[in-house]
Amino acid sequence: xxxxxxxxxxxxxxxxxxxxxxxxxxxxxxxxxxxxxxxxxxxxxxxxxxxxxxxxxxxxxxxxxxxxxxxxxxxxxxxxxxxxxxxxxxxxxxxxxxxxxxxxxxxxxxxxxxxxxxxxxxxxxxxxxxxxxxxxxxxxxxxxxxxxxxxxxxxxxxxxxxxxxxxxxxxxxxxxxxxxxxxxxxxxxxxxxxxxxxxxxxxxxxxxxxxxxxxxxxxxxxxxxxxxxxxxxxxxxxxxxxxxxxxxxxxxxxxxxxxxxxxxxxxxxxxxxxxxxxxxxxxxxxxxxxxxxxxxxxxxxxxxxxxxxxxxxxxxx
Numbered sequence: 001x002x003x004x005x006x007x008x009x010x011x012x013x014x015x016x017x018x019x020x021x022x023x024x025x026x027x028x029x030x031x032x033x034x035x036x037x038x039x040x041x042x043x044x045x046x047x048x049x050x051x052x053x054x055x056x057x058x059x060x061x062x063x064x065x066x067x068x069x070x071x072x073x074x075x076x077x078x079x080x081x082x083x084x085x086x087x088x089x090x091x092x093x094x095x096x097x098x099x100x101x102x103x104x105x106x107x108x109x110x111x112x113x114x115x116x117x118x119x120x121x122x123x124x125x126x127x128x129x130x131x132x133x134x135x136x137x138x139x140x141x142x143x144x145x146x147x148x149x150x151x152x153x154x155x156x157x158x159x160x161x162x163x164x165x166x167x168x169x170x171x172x173x174x175x176x177x178x179x180x181x182x183x184x185x186x187x188x189x190x191x192x193x194x195x196x197x198x199x200x201x202x203x204x205x206x207x208x209x210x211x212x213x214x215x216x217x218x219x220x221x222x223x224x225x226x227x228x229x230x231x232x233x234x235x236x237x238x239x240x241x242x243x244x245x246x247x248x249x250x251x252x253x254x255x256x257x258x259x260x261x262x263x264x265x266x267x268x269x270x271x272x273x274x275x276x277x278x279x280x281x282x283x284x285x286x287x288x289x290x291x292x293x294x295x296x297x298x299x300x301x302x303x304x305x306x307x308x309x310x311x312x313x314x315x316x317x
Contacts (some may be wrong), residue, residue, distance in 0.1 A: 020117040021084050032119040034085065035138070043136040043143070045075035051128035056171055061099045063178070063187040064130075065106035070189045071210065072134040073114060074261040077196035078208040080144040081136030083114040088121035089131040114193060144199060144206035144265070147223035151288040153204050153266035155228055156273055158282055160193050161213050162241035165257030169244075170258050182240050186219075189261040195282060197275045199265055206265040214255040216306045217264050229297045229305065230255075230288030252298060255308055266290060 005265035010302025027213055049068055051057055066247070076083055088107075092100075111118065116134070178184055192208075199206055205224060207216045213235075237245075237254055245253050267273060269312055273284045298308045 002233055012301045019112050020111075020115040023085065023117065025117045025120040027121075028119065029240075032085070032087070034119070034135075039140055040137045041140055041143075043076055043081035043138050044133065045072055045077050046131065046133040047072050047075070048129060050130040053311070060187075060188065063066075063105045065103035065108075065217075066110050066188050067300035068130050068132055069107055069116075069134075071261060072132045073110075073116075073191035073193055074189070074208040074210065076134055076136040077191050077193045078144060078206050078263060079136070079138065080142070080196045080200035080206070080249040081135060081138050082197065083116040083136045083193060085117050085119045085135045086111070087133045088118060089123070090121070091126040091129040091200050093122050093126065093128055113277055119285050139200075142200055144196065144203055145223075146205055146207050146220045149205035149220055149224035149266045149290050150268065150270040151226060151290055151292055154269065154271070154286050155217070155230060155264065155266055155290065156208070157213070157236060157262060157264050157285050157287050159190075159260070159262040160197055160236045160238055160241070160283075161209065161260050161262065162244065162254030162257055163238060164189065164259035164261075166240050166244050166256070168257075170261065181238070186259060189259065191261060192263045192282070194264055195274070195279070199263070202274070203265040203267055206244045206263055209260045209262045210258055212256045212258045213260070213264060214252075214296060215258075218308075220264070220266070221290075221296055222292070225294075227291045227294040227296065229291060229299055230308070231299050234285060234287045236283060236285040236287075251300065252306070252308060255298065 017167070024035055026032055049055060049071070057066055068088075073083055093256060108118075109146070163182045165186075165187035167182035167184070170180065170183050171186060175183055178187060190252070196206065205220050207220050209216050217228065235254060241254050245251055273286075282315065296308045297305050299305050
């Protein structure tokens with residue numbers, strides 16, 4: 001029996017939860033209608049995830065639903081925004097009720113944890129592709145940005161880098177145990193929304209690490225008209241990432257692999273990062289300093305300094 005687009009939406013994507021900000025009009029009309037508080041601004045981000053490019057074709061939908069939302073929430077985190085609403089457009093090769101049920105359950109589980117409401121979207125038939133637009137709220141005239149790093153600022157990084165890259169390799173080899181830390185980092189990344197909010201009135205610049213630390217930090221440097229040197233020995237690396245560096249004979253590999261969704265941010269010289277109590281178990285590492293000499297460099301333990309600018313590029317891979 002065929003299933004209509006509207007019955008698909010009603011069964012899997014019409015959220016009846018009461019959490020988050022209620023739209024004036026949500027799912028079920030030609031447009032959603034939103035009221036924005038007069039003392040706030042709207043932050044908007046859109047990402048498209050394509051089968052075989054952004055996720056493996058055999059990805060478990062219970063992780064994919066989480067990741068689709070997590071990577072977008074990470075963009076809001078990088079601006080210091082509080083999540084509010086989202087629209088979801090999904091292209092499906094066929095109607096697969098168990099797949100959709102698993103996908104939507106994991107999507108809404110993460111949405112609920114951030115009080116985010118799904119307010120609309122679209123469904124169509126074709127090769128699997130998922131586009132999500134998220135909207136968050138910011139106090140008027142307060143935001144984090146890529147373009148405001150200052151000379152002498154310290155460069156900081158949340159969590160660890162490289163684990164999602166290791167997790168991707170494990171997923172390609174057929175590993176599926178989500179208890180594995182690397183696989184969890186790749187399949188179920190944690191958007192650092194709370195950290196972004198803590199940094200809103202402290203950081204001079206911020207970006208989320210999606211395409212690799214070197215590529216994303218380079219975006220900050222170019223936008224701010226500055227340069228930087230990071231210390232390779234200060235990078236927060238787990239043992240599995242160190243083993244991958246040895247396997248590849250590449251000490252800079254953790255800087256070029258993507259999908260970490262940590263925050264890289266700058267603080268004024270002498271300023272302290274958020275406290276351990278504020279971070280609630282999340283680690284923060286100082287990895288370098290903003291400099292006048294343009295470009296990004298890495299200082300190795302032996303004293304060598306190498307240029308560093310490689311990261312993921314959709315049109316150069």
